[in-house]
Amino acid sequence: MAEEVTIRVNEQVATLAVDRDTPLLYVLTNELRLQGPRFGCGLAQCGSCSVLLDGVEIRSCVTPVGAVEGKQVTTLEGLPALYARQRNLARAPALHPLQRAMIDEQAPQCGYCYNGMIIKGSELLSRKPQPSEREIREAMNGHLCRCGSYPRIMKAIQLASRFMAEERP
Ligand code: FES
Ligand code: FES
Structure with missing residues (x-):
């Protein structure tokens, strides 16, 4: 049964008339028209x-x-702004370092x-800015790439880590 549900997505508050059991993905894509997830x-x-949820x-x-009511949902679209808050940057970059690295590595x-891959990789980098190869493998374990791009994704996460180390907040 539809009822009012208020959620916070990418720092925007949205109140929607939906069944509370509706998968969040459907709300993000069909109601909020987000294209990341x-x-x-x-x-x-x-x-x-x-x-990301909190x-x-x-x-x-x-x-x-x-x-997810009362919690902060961040999609790919909100990742640069979240990154700026996490790193105390004066302003949000156009792309999260891992997005830049994915492009540079043509991952x-x-x-x-x-x-x-970006959402999970960014979560890893937020708690472990200099992850080892083993830590990256463990973190990314539950993410499937049907094209088998894992080696380039690994390189991209390592490159993003270097970007972050070079950055001055
Ligand atoms: S669509 Fe959600 S994990 Fe595959
Ligand atoms: S690049 Fe990963 S599924 Fe195609």
């Missing part, structure tokens, strides 16, 4: 729908919208996994 498996298995990656395809092929 994508529908892949719908079963929490691939990571293409990932978003800075922690979740699978929006299996998260009821009612469960994605079809790009379908790109959203989840």
Whole structure:
């Protein structure tokens, strides 16, 4: 049954008339028209729908919208602004360092996994700015790339880490 649900997404507050059990992904894409999170498996298995909830990656395809009330949802679109807040930067960059690094490394092929890889990689870098290769592998373990771009994604995360080390807040 539809009822009013108020959510905060990328620092914007939205009140919607939806069933509280509606997957967050459907609300983000169909109601808020965001294009970062994508529908892949719908079963929490691939990571293409990932978003950050209070800075922690979740699978929006299996998260009821009612469960995120009172929390901060960040999608790919809101990542540079979140990064600026996390790093106390004067202003948000056009792209998160991992987005820049993905481009520099030409990491994605079809790009379908790109959203989840960036969301999860950014979560890792926010708590561990200089991750080891093993830490990167462990963090990215639940994200599937059907094109097999894993080596370039690994390089991109390492490059993003270097970008962050060179940056002056
Ligand atoms: S679509 Fe959500 S994990 Fe695959
Ligand atoms: S680049 Fe195609 S799924 Fe990862």
